[in-house]
Amino acid sequence: MNRPPGALRARLHEIIFEADTPEGRLFDLLLMVAIVSSVVVVLLESVASVRSQAGPTLRALEWGFTVFFTIEYLLRLATVGRPLRYARSTLGIIDLLAILPSYISLLFPGGQSLLVIRLLRLLRVFRVLKLAEYLRESRTLVLALRASWRKIAVFLLAVMTIVVVVGTLMYVIEGERHGFTSIPISMYWAVVTLTTVGYGDLAPATTLGRALAVVLMLTGYGIIAVPTGIVTAELTRAIGQPISTQACPACGVGGHEADAVYCRQCGSRL
Secondary structure (H helix, E strand, O other): OOOOHHHHHHHHHHHHHOOOOHHHHHHHHHHHHHHHHHHHHHHHHOOHHHHHHHHHHHHHHHHHHHHHHHHHHHHHHHHOOOHHHHHHOHHHHHHHHOOHHHHHOOOOOOHHHHHHHHHHHHHHHHHHOOOHHHHHHHHHHHHHHHHHHHHHHHHHHHHHHHHHHHHHHHHHHHOHHHOOOOHHHHHHHHHHHHOOOOOOOOOOOOHHHHHHHHHHHHHHHHHHHHHHHHHHHHHHHOOOOOEOOOOOOOOOOOOOEOOOOEOOOOOOEO
16 A cells, blocks of 8 residues: 655654654664765775775775765755755754765865765764763853853954964064064964964064063963853753753754644644
């Protein structure tokens, strides 16, 4: 007996997006194996000795995985209620980026190395293995980062102001004879010093320049702690309810609260 198109679509959605059935769980586990295998193929192809011996085989495997992921991506679009919304979602963009480098390599050789971005698709492992606690923690972290981005933006603006001012001062104090050939180069030195990286490719030679460098170094230690404190404060506010593994049938987004009735992104009924 033939299934009606709606029933077939719902069945495919359950297999592709959900991990609550044996078929869905098997599909996702096979997908994980394919993702890891495809990345291993890309890594091996970058080794000259391996490429010289098994280059054609590796390229054939690479295109085989690309065709598989392309079909899977199209099926995801076909089985959600709102394909454009899914395509614009974080996971949808990652799914698209997982296949684009192979096609880009047809025009720009070497682009296939970017296929390692497929590792980002392993984020689905939390849903596949039903690690709801990890889903909750990752959702908490995302919420904290979203809530703190304005504060961090203001902080970065203040840091950039310090970099421009100190870089300009060092350009005036040290000058081209000591390697500070322009304000941008001096700003680069200020960033390296402020972040306590200290490459050592540029160093002040005058007493005044060294004194300014000391002040900037000490300032760097205090600045490093600021974004950490901002995110930590937001994390304490972002602890929410347990997260389920259910995906929205309309847009495919997951990470809903356990008692959610409607999708947190598109508002469709779960």
